Amino acid sequence: MISFGAILLVSGILFAMGVVGVLLRRSALVILMSIEVMLNAANLAFVGASRSVGSIDGQMFAFFVMAVAAAEAAVGLAIIIALFRQRHTTDVDQVSFLKW
Amino acid sequence: MVMQSLWLIPLLPALGFVALGLAGARLPKKAVSIIACGTVLASFVLSILCFFELQALPPEHRHHVDLVAQWIGPLELDWAFLLDPLSSLMLLIVTGVGFLIHVYSIGYMWDEAGYARYFCYLNLFMAMMLVLVLGSSLPVLFVGWEGVGLCSYLLIGYYYNKVDCADAGRKAFIVNRIGDTSFIFGMLLAWQALGGTFDIATMLASAPTVAAESPWIVTAIALLLFGGACGKSAQIPLYIWLPDAMAGPTPVSALIHAATMVTAGVYMVCRMAPLYVLAPYAMLVVAIVGVTTALLAGVIGLAQNDIKKVLAYSTISQLGYMFVAAGAGAFGAAMFHVTTHAFFKALMFLASGAVIHALHGEQDMQKMGGLRRHLPRTFLCFAAGWVAITGVPLTSGFFSKDEILYKAFLSNPALWALGVAGAALTALYMTRLMALTFFSPSRMSHDTEHHIHEVPPSMLWPLVILAVLSLTGGLIGMPASWFGHSPFESWLAPVFEGPESVAAVADHGEHGPEMLLMAISSLVAIAGIGLGWFFWVTRPDLPRAIAQRAGPVYELVRDKFYVDELYELIILRPFYFTARMKARFDETVVDGAVNMVGGAMEVTGNVLKLFHNGFVRNYALIYLMGATAIFWYLLS
Amino acid sequence: MTPRELFFWADAVVAVLTAGMVLLHRNAVVCALSLVMHLCTVAVFFVLLDATFLGVVQVIVYAGAIMVLFLFVIMLLDPKGEGVTGRMGNIQLFVTLGAALLLVAGILRILPALAVTNAGGGAAVPEGFGAIRGIGEALFSTYLLPFELASVLLLVAMIGALFMGKKEIVE
Numbered sequence: 059m060i061s062f063g064a065i066l067l068v069s070g071i072l073f074a075m076g077v078v079g080v081l082l083r084r085s086a087l088v089i090l091m092s093i094e095v096m097l098n099a100a101n102l103a104f105v106g107a108s109r110s111v112g113s114i115d116g117q118m119f120a121f122f123v124m125a126v127a128a129a130e131a132a133v134g135l136a137i138i139i140a141l142f143r144q145r146h147t148t149d150v151d152q153v154s155f156l157k158w
Numbered sequence: 159m160v161m162q163s164l165w166l167i168p169l170l171p172a173l174g175f176v177a178l179g180l181a182g183a184r185l186p187k188k189a190v191s192i193i194a195c196g197t198v199l200a201s202f203v204l205s206i207l208c209f210f211e212l213q214a215l216p217p218e219h220r221h222h223v224d225l226v227a228q229w230i231g232p233l234e235l236d237w238a239f240l241l242d243p244l245s246s247l248m249l250l251i252v253t254g255v256g257f258l259i260h261v262y263s264i265g266y267m268w269d270e271a272g273y274a275r276y277f278c279y280l281n282l283f284m285a286m287m288l289v290l291v292l293g294s295s296l297p298v299l300f301v302g303w304e305g306v307g308l309c310s311y312l313l314i315g316y317y318y319n320k321v322d323c324a325d326a327g328r329k330a331f332i333v334n335r336i337g338d339t340s341f342i343f344g345m346l347l348a349w350q351a352l353g354g355t356f357d358i359a360t361m362l363a364s365a366p367t368v369a370a371e372s373p374w375i376v377t378a379i380a381l382l383l384f385g386g387a388c389g390k391s392a393q394i395p396l397y398i399w400l401p402d403a404m405a406g407p408t409p410v411s412a413l414i415h416a417a418t419m420v421t422a423g424v425y426m427v428c429r430m431a432p433l434y435v436l437a438p439y440a441m442l443v444v445a446i447v448g449v450t451t452a453l454l455a456g457v458i459g460l461a462q463n464d465i466k467k468v469l470a471y472s473t474i475s476q477l478g479y480m481f482v483a484a485g486a487g488a489f490g491a492a493m494f495h496v497t498t499h500a501f502f503k504a505l506m507f508l509a510s511g512a513v514i515h516a517l518h519g520e521q522d523m524q525k526m527g528g529l530r531r532h533l534p535r536t537f538l539c540f541a542a543g544w545v546a547i548t549g550v551p552l553t554s555g556f557f558s559k560d561e562i563l564y565k566a567f568l569s570n571p572a573l574w575a576l577g578v579a580g581a582a583l584t585a586l587y588m589t590r591l592m593a594l595t596f597f598s599p600s601r602m603s604h605d606t607e608h609h610i611h612e613v614p615p616s617m618l619w620p621l622v623i624l625a626v627l628s629l630t631g632g633l634i635g636m637p638a639s640w641f642g643h644s645p646f647e648s649w650l651a652p653v654f655e656g657p658e659s660v661a662a663v664a665d666h667g668e669h670g671p672e673m674l675l676m677a678i679s680s681l682v683a684i685a686g687i688g689l690g691w692f693f694w695v696t697r698p699d700l701p702r703a704i705a706q707r708a709g710p711v712y713e714l715v716r717d718k719f720y721v722d723e724l725y726e727l728i729i730l731r732p733f734y735f736t737a738r739m740k741a742r743f744d745e746t747v748v749d750g751a752v753n754m755v756g757g758a759m760e761v762t763g764n765v766l767k768l769f770h771n772g773f774v775r776n777y778a779l780i781y782l783m784g785a786t787a788i789f790w791y792l793l794s
Numbered sequence: 795m796t797p798r799e800l801f802f803w804a805d806a807v808v809a810v811l812t813a814g815m816v817l818l819h820r821n822a823v824v825c826a827l828s829l830v831m832h833l834c835t836v837a838v839f840f841v842l843l844d845a846t847f848l849g850v851v852q853v854i855v856y857a858g859a860i861m862v863l864f865l866f867v868i869m870l871l872d873p874k875g876e877g878v879t880g881r882m883g884n885i886q887l888f889v890t891l892g893a894a895l896l897l898v899a900g901i902l903r904i905l906p907a908l909a910v911t912n913a914g915g916g917a918a919v920p921e922g923f924g925a926i927r928g929i930g931e932a933l934f935s936t937y938l939l940p941f942e943l944a945s946v947l948l949l950v951a952m953i954g955a956l957f958m959g960k961k962e963i964v965e
Binding site for chain 3: 066075078079109118124127136139
């Protein structure tokens with residue numbers, strides 16, 4: 059059987075790669091995609107835990123995470139479109155207004 | 159029954175001070191004059207009533223304490239005023255002469271700016287002096303002591319626009335402060351050693367037992383208190399402020415620096431007389447300081463050209479005589495000289511003020527002369543003071559000075575000899591003053607001579623009253639040898655009773671030596687006057703020749719033996735140096751530390767500023783770092 | 795090494811590779827397609843772990859709907875490719891990599907502990923674990939409230955997205 063530790067390791071590596079993607083890419087779209095990668099890594103961990111414990115709760119959690127991810131992706135893309143209309147760029151470094 | 163409300167006597171001038179201080183500038187000058195003189199007159203009337211009430215009591219009971227309010231409970235220190243023969247005498251002098259000088263000031267200060275300010279300060283001075291005189295415990299006395307020092311500063315520096323006046327005021331205050339430090343130590347030592355009380359009567363009662371066990375404590379207390387008296391009464395080494403204090407208005411010099419404040423030291427020593435009697439070494443120091451000061455001041459006064467400076471050094475010299483008397487145990491004689499000195503010295507200061515006023519501000523005697531014809535009435539009053547101070551027989555000064563010299567002789571003949579020398583000096587320099595001002599041919603410019611005018615009546619009447627007192631005031635203190643008993647001495651005796659004073663024991667013996675000594679001092683006085691007349695009226699060229707021949711010696715005397723310069727060198731220069739060092743320390747270290755705190759804030763701010771750059775990725779990175787940290791924390 | 799394990803590790807390698815493509819490639823379209831591939835590998839993971847329903851849903855919803863949305867937007871905006879570091883220089887790069895490594899290291903730390911507690915490697919699971927029937931039962935009984943809230947959430951997101959994406963009406 060697949061050990062839970064292995065699943066966690068893979069999930070962790072994928073999560074870390076998602077984080078690196080969020081922090082190092084300048085295109086807003088790619089950042090959103092990296093967020094999806096992170097969410098999927100988390101889902102993987104949930105499902106693995108559900109299997110190793112033997113309860114269905116983990117899978118339910120993953121289910122709802124998926125629903126939320128869908129909503130978030132939609133809204134996030136809408137924001138990017140609105141931003142693009144204003145600034146004509148998706149480069150997050152060009153929109154550094156979050157300071158005084 | 160007035161005795162029950164002793165507190166009224168200092169209170170009235172204090173109210174005058176408050177009223178004039180708050181509203182004086184807006185009132186017309188007449189109102190200011192009436193308020194100021196009125197309060198002092200009222201205090202004078204109350205003092206007279208107190209005197210008669212006190213006299214009605216038998217001598218053993220002439221000691222009344224009026225407790226006004228509690229001050230510091232745990233120390234059992236109260237605001238209490240004491241009425242006994244000594245304080246009632248001082249009350250009469252202070253309020254009486256004070257009132258005359260207030261009246262004189264109306265005319266003298268009429269054209270000055272700040273008229274109300276002058277009388278405001280003068281009233282405050284009267285209030286403080288009365289607190290000093292009436293205080294029944296040392297701290298209350300000290301409150302008055304400090305208060306008159308403050309008023310002296312305020313009034314000397316009355317012409318605050320002039321640098322030398324302001325400097326003189328400061329000098330007076332600081333030198334007084336040095337004396338006050340000594341006084342405070344003495345007061346505290348007395349509190350600790352003499353029974354844990356500040357009340358004078360209780361202290362003096364427990365003094366004999368303490369003195370029997372450890373005499374050096376009593377001597378220490380006496381010497382420390384005398385240190386304060388040196389400052390207040392201008393004895394060596396703290397006399398340097400008095401000549402400079404002549405920069406203030408002349409009535410101020412008359413009141414504060416002749417009649418009242420400077421005698422506070424003498425009053426204090428006499429008040430603590432039973433204590434001093436128990437410390438013979440202290441009395442010896444007092445006498446030596448007194449006689450040295452008397453001679454030194456007399457010599458310096460001989461070479462001064464400013465009329466007020468001569469009178470200032472004369473005051474220092476006469477104060478020395480009072481301390482000689484106190485040191486010899488003749489406290490009654492000391493107080494008698496205080497009284498007569500108040501009369502003739504105040505008179506002479508006021509008269510010199512009249513002269514200066516007439517000559518429109520000229521104070522240099524070398525530019526005067528022949529004023530006998532121009533100012534006859536002023537001349538007569540001045541002359542009354544002159545004969546009194548030199549000790550011409552039957553004047554008040556004659557009786558008081560003679561009393562001192564006699565008691566000094568009984569204590570120590572060497573003391574007497576030096577005293578006589580001082581009397582000769584006094585006669586010499588006072589005659590010089592009279593000669594240069596009134597008798598010798600005129601050296602005035604024609605312009606000045608043309609504009610001379612006599613003083614108005616408001617200034618003349620106080621002069622006349624004081625002149626009469628100078629001539630006749632001595633009658634109350636005529637020695638026992640003439641009329642059986644001296645009213646003055648017997649009035650004051652209960653205060654100084656207790657342990658027998660040195661000179662009083664030998665008093666009721668033969669009268670032969672006393673008459674002989676009296677004759678000697680009269681001769682010395684007349685000889686001094688004659689010599690002065692010879693030098694400065696008959697042959698005025700002689701002093702000039704002598705001065706030129708003496709050369710550097712003359713300059714040494716004229717420049718006050720360079721005492722001020724010496725103090726400047728050994729005391730003030732190191733002081734300024736350390737002050738500058740401390741200022742530099744303050745600027746670099748203290749200010750630097752404060753600035754460093756500000757600088758640290760600035761640096762911190764600049765560092766933190768870097769975190770707020772608006773880049774979302776940067777903010778996300780910080781989230782990540784925090785999350786990792788928490789993750790690791792939860793792992794371990 | 796059972797076949798399952800072998801398959802698992804192979805799938806893991808592919809997942810990591812495609813995730814790497816997502817973060818590294820310049821062209822946004824290539825990134826999106828790599829992400830689709832990645833999502834499929836994750837679906838394989840789910841199936842391997844007896845979460846069959848979830849695996850199918852993953853492909854249909856995630857890879858099928860969400861990524862299509864992404865691709866639509868990419869085509870709409872046509873963004874230019876750009877570099878990594880931008881205006882923050884190399885500090886961002888190094889610190890990020892360092893933090894990520896720390897994260898993974900943390901997981902490695904707790905691995906031994908997990909291996910002890912989970913020595914069995916997972917006992918046999920009940921029949922029908924992760925099948926549609928089991929999920930449906932749980933969804934409509936224990937997890938009814940979250941289910942309803944999720945639908946509300948989707949409604950709100952839809953309205954929000956509509957509003958945000960609207961063109962400005964210029965009067």
